[in-house]
Amino acid sequence: MSQREPTAGTFSGNYGWVLLLAALLIIFNCMYVLNGVPHSEGAEFIATFLLPFALALWVVWDARSRRCTPCYDFGLLVYFFWIAAIPGYLVWTRGWRGLIVFIGFIILVLSTWIAPYIVWSLTQRNG
Numbered sequence: 001m002s003q004r005e006p007t008a009g010t011f012s013g014n015y016g017w018v019l020l021l022a023a024l025l026i027i028f029n030c031m032y033v034l035n036g037v038p039h040s041e042g043a044e045f046i047a048t049f050l051l052p053f054a055l056a057l058w059v060v061w062d063a064r065s066r067r068c069t070p071c072y073d074f075g076l077l078v079y080f081f082w083i084a085a086i087p088g089y090l091v092w093t094r095g096w097r098g099l100i101v102f103i104g105f106i107i108l109v110l111s112t113w114i115a116p117y118i119v120w121s122l123t124q125r126n127g
Contacts, residue, residue: 015104021054022108029116034123051109052082059089066093
């Protein structure tokens with residue numbers, strides 16, 4: 001019996017899980033800012049590694065759905081070297097259009113850090 005692989009049409013095969021996780025991290029970080037509480041070390045540790053893990057998982061799902069996984073430890077390599085491996089994979093599978101997807105991923109990662117600063121500046125201005 002073969003295991004069903006995620007395809008590009010499913011929520012997990014598309015960008016859904018990555019977008020959902022990024023939204024949850026933004027809400028998580030903004031709630032800390034709104035409550036005026038510094039991040040705990042455990043929460044910061046989890047938030048630091050969770051989004052690159054989701055991005056690496058998306059790349060592995062995408063590679064399996066395209067049937068172009070280059071090596072057995074591809075997911076581990078993507079996780080540890082995500083900043084270089086993801087654009088390399090996207091250019092390899094999509095050509096130069098893959099850089100547009102990578103820019104979207106970078107915007108997602110940066111938004112989890114920038115959104116709390118925007119919330120903080122709005123709360124400081126309004127008193």
